[in-house]
Amino acid sequence: xxxxxxxxxxxxxxxxxxxxxxxxxxxxxxxxxxxxxxxxxxxxxxxxxxxxxxxxxxxxxxxxxxxxxxxxxxxxxxxxxxxxxxxxxxxxxxxxxxxxxxxxxxxxxxxxxxxxxxxxxxxxxxxxxxxxxxxxxxxxxxxxxxxxxxxxxxxxxxxxxxxxxxxxxxxxxxxxxxxxxxxxxxxxxxxxxxxxxxxxxxxxxxxxxxxxxxxxxxxxxxxxxxxxxxxxxxxxxxxxxxxxxxxxxxxxxxxxxxxxxxxxxxxxxxxxxxxxxxxxxxxxxxxxxxxxxxxxxxxxxxxxxxxxxxxxxxxxxxxxxxxxxxxxxxxxxxxxxxxxxxxxxxxxxxxxxxxxxx
Numbered sequence: 166x167x168x169x170x171x172x173x174x175x176x177x178x179x180x181x182x183x184x185x186x187x188x189x190x191x192x193x194x195x196x197x198x199x200x201x202x203x204x205x206x207x208x209x210x211x212x213x214x215x216x217x218x219x220x221x222x223x224x225x226x227x228x229x230x231x232x233x234x235x236x237x238x239x240x241x242x243x244x245x246x247x248x249x250x251x252x253x254x255x256x257x258x259x260x261x262x263x264x265x266x267x268x269x270x271x272x273x274x275x276x277x278x279x280x281x282x283x284x285x286x287x288x289x290x291x292x293x294x295x296x297x298x299x300x301x302x303x304x305x306x307x308x309x310x311x312x313x314x315x316x317x318x319x320x321x322x323x324x325x326x327x328x329x330x331x332x333x334x335x336x337x338x339x340x341x342x343x344x345x346x347x348x349x350x351x352x353x354x355x356x357x358x359x360x361x362x363x364x365x366x367x368x369x370x371x372x373x374x375x376x377x378x379x380x381x382x383x384x385x386x387x388x389x390x391x392x393x394x395x396x397x398x399x400x401x402x403x404x405x406x407x408x409x410x411x412x413x414x415x416x417x418x419x420x421x422x423x424x425x426x427x428x429x430x431x432x433x434x435x436x437x438x439x440x441x442x443x444x445x446x447x448x449x450x451x452x453x454x455x456x457x458x459x460x461x462x463x464x465x466x467x468x469x470x471x472x473x474x475x476x477x478x479x480x481x482x483x484x485x486x487x488x489x490x491x492x493x494x495x496x497x498x499x500x501x502x503x504x505x506x507x508x509x510x511x512x513x514x515x516x517x518x519x520x521x522x523x
Contacts, residue, residue, distance in 0.1 A: 169255065169260075169268070170267060170268040170271070171268075172268075173242070173246075173268040173269065173272075174268040174271055174272050176242045176245075177238060177239065177242050177268065177269060177272040178272050178275070178276075180238040180241055180242050181234060181235060181238035181272075181276065183238075184234045184237050184238050184241075185227050185230065185231075185234045188226075188230050188233070188234060189223055189226045189227055189230065192226050192230075193219055193222070193223070193226070196222070197214075197219075200303055203302055203303045204302065207301075207302045209302055213298070217294060217298055218294075218295055218298045221291035221292070221294045221295045221298075222291075222295050224283060224287060224288045224291050225288055225291060225292055225295065225409075227283075228280060228283055228284055228288055228444075231276070231280055231444070231448060232447060232448070232451055232478050232481050232482060232485075233475070233478040233479070233482070235273065235276060235448050235451055235452055235455075236451045236452075236454075236455045236475075236477060236478040236481075237471065237475065237478065238455075239269065239273075239451070239452045239455030239456055239459070240455045240458065240459040240470050240471055240473070241471055243269075243455065243456050243459040243460055244459040244470040244471065247459065247460055247461060247462040248462055250462065252265070252460055252462075253462070262460070265456075265460075266453065266456060269452050269453070269456050270449065270452070270453070272452070273448050273449045273451075273452035273453075274449060276448055277444075277445035277446070277448040277449055278445065280444060280445055280448060281441070281442075281444070281445045284441045284444060285412060285413040285441060286412045286413065288409075289409065289410050289411050289412045289415070289416075290412070292406065292409045292410045293410040296405060296406050296407075296409070296410055299405075300403060300405065304403075304405065307331065307402070307403035307405070308331065308332075309329050309330070309331040309401045309402075311328075311329070312327065312328055313325075313327060314326045314327075314328075314329060314336075315427075316396060316400075316426055316427075316428075317425065317426040317427040318394050318395040318396050318426070319394075319395060321343055321344055321345055321350075322341065322342070322343050322344075322394070323341075323342045323343075323344060324339075324340070324341055324342075324394065324396055325338075325339070325340040325341075325342070326338065326339050326340075326358070329401050331398070331401045331402065333359075334359060334360035334398045334401075335357050335358070335359050335360075336357060336358045336359075337356065337357050338356065338357075339354065339355045339356070339357060339358040339369065340352060340353065340354045341353040341354075341392075341394070348377075349377055350376065350377055351374065351375065351376045351377065352374075352375045353369070353372055353373070353374045353375075354372065354373050354375075355369045355370060355371060355372040355373070356370070356371065357369075357370065360397075360398050361391065364391060365393075366391045366392060366393045367391070367392050367393070367394060367396070368389065368390070368391050369389065369390040369391075369392060370388070370389055371386075371387075371388065371389075372386070372387050372389075372390055373385070373386050373387075374386075374387065408433055408434045408437040409437065413438070413441060416434060416437065416438050417438065419434060420434050420435060420438065431499075432492050432493045432494075432495060432499050433493055435492070435499035435500070436489050436492045436493065436499040436502055436503055438499075439499055439500050439502075439503030439504070440485075440489070440503045442503070443503045443504050443506075443507045446507050447481070447506065447507045447510065450507060450510050450511050450514055451477075451478065451481065451510065453514050453518070454477065454510065454513060454514045454517060455477075457514070457517045457518055458470065458473055458477070458517065459473075481506055481510055484505065484506035484509060484510075485506045488502040488503070488505040488506060489502060
């Protein structure tokens, strides 16, 4: 790495860190202002607020703001170099524009690698603590209100409940069916089913078991039964930001488990998984675009170029939000939705590289 590369890389990374710290600090102040009444109402200690909540919230916001912060840092550094005629001197000495991009690519690759590690393993663990804090002190108590619940708990076994009380852990109008292909083999029904935390099993009172052998039906009525099925009270707990509290391996296992159960709400988890892979590439693409749009010396100074950086970064975020929404309602495959913003901005970057004077 040459002296020039080190010079640009140092400026780029230090500016990025500075911008991240400034924006995160502003957001934390705004967030504290909004939630201060909740903190006072629940008598939350300063230690809990600082170390249980905000210390774990900072990585989340730092990652969320990465498209903006990396773009701003790129535009600011490059525009300053251009305003001091340093880029003209660099290119005049025989360095190609492609070679000039190298330190930016190195810096953005470092940031992208760190971000991938953070969103894959570190931030989910931090989110677990912030989400638990919000549920405890900020959000209203969660009530499971789904009706007519159908869950596949084994390859040929299905559970049905008309409703479920997540406070008492009781399911009402319960049915456990074993179906071989399209043939119903047995059906156990009861007015309710209750979770027993001592033995970690479900307790069924006054149940009826029907078994079918061809045209023959056998009916057995029982007073009580303790049964272990692949269903737990946690399956009926709040899913608020659940996808953001799981590491990549945990998220993949959770998606596979929901697929096996025949769940139809996979989009949120799939888009989260695929976005974690596309996000680092977006950082690199936005850095390249930032260099291209700010490499020329502007007569009015760097203000316009920084404003342009903000605009393009916000447009990228709008694309991310839009594609995520379309994926969640099933209009776009989550696999493609996660890559749409990055693909579009890659095309924009190629057009800018080819046609914008530098």
